[in-house]
Amino acid sequence: MMTIGNRNILRSALAALLLAFASPLLAHEGEMGQVPEDGSTVQGTPEEIGIHFDGAMRITQFDVIGPQGRVSLENEPGSDPTEEYHVRPAGDLEPGRYEVRWRGLARDGHMMSGSFRFTVED
């Protein structure tokens, strides 16, 4: 039978163990920012659309979907490891709400995905 004293020792040991390792380790590459920023409104067609990470990521899907459906893109960098992934719309963007959906493979083998939105005004 565990006494209250023993239980306290066990709890203290567990707390000490957690505190001892209380500095977060560097995790796999995370999404650091978007262009245009998530939720932002831009005047006219943005010069570039992209994301950046705090480590190399292999982007395997990068779709921009707007009021007219999928937007044609140019200057797509391919799926080589990169910290910056930027594309240019092939033509002018109609005013409206746009969503960017991306997927990629991090250095540690994690498959990652994300999305962000922006609005284009005249």
Add this chain to the structure above:
Amino acid sequence: MAWLSALAGVDAWTVAMMLVVAGFYAGALLAAGAVLFRLAFPDLPDPDRRAASRMGAIAAWVAIVLALVQWPLQAGYLGGGNGAAAFDPMLLGVVFEGAQGTRLVLAVSGLLLVQAILLDARRLPGLGYGLSLAGVLLVMLAFVQVGHTVDEPRVLLGGLLVLHLLTAAFWVGSLWPLYRLAGHPPAGCDAARILARFGQVAAFGVGLLVLAGVVLAALLLGGVTPLLTTGYGQFLIGKVLIVGLLLLLAAANKWRLVPAFERGEPGAPGRLRRSIALEGGLVGSILLLTAVLTTVSSPAGG
């Protein structure tokens, strides 16, 4: 709740990936566990030893198939979650060239070596154990190729994960042989003695399993707050709760059901078998939750 929002964007493709990952975990742990169980209990009666070996070999083949199925599933996910992307040579190449490819090669090689468990232990005493143990080692190495254990301090993180997996494999791999032993005490074999000794070995193993898991989680999460606020942390709490139930069952087996079995109480074998079967069900749900946790969340991003 963070865990609900982590599941909100899950599509059918991701669900398929999670199920295949859970199946792979189960197969790989059963295969490795069968080897470890046979090593820990070399005096198993012949029929039970053969049954444990067969279980290990079948589980290894299932895990090999699922590891291979994961490859196009991952490529398909990277291409947006569709069948055409699953067989896109570029995407298959991206997966294979990275950490997932290394894991695939190590896992399949290891699981093929685990088949050596079927070699006759009496005619080739060292060879079967040696090859199948090398297989277990490769399978363990496969697990540390992907995910947060590749970060620094890699040796510590990888070592903790291998320790956690080895003890988990031993537990998972022992369930079917113990279920058999509890149901059919073979003539001339002291099934009760093996079951009681398993209780002693398992008590030590479970301690290591929990300790390695707690330290690993503390290192990856960096504190108590992310445990409560992130999807990863909340999935982890769910996993710990099920592990708690599993420990209660294991304790009941060790202190109540196995002693009753030893005393030859009527109904004791049935109760022990039901308890072991329930443990198997709980292990299944832990593996499924682990697959969800590693697929849709991360210690960094929630």
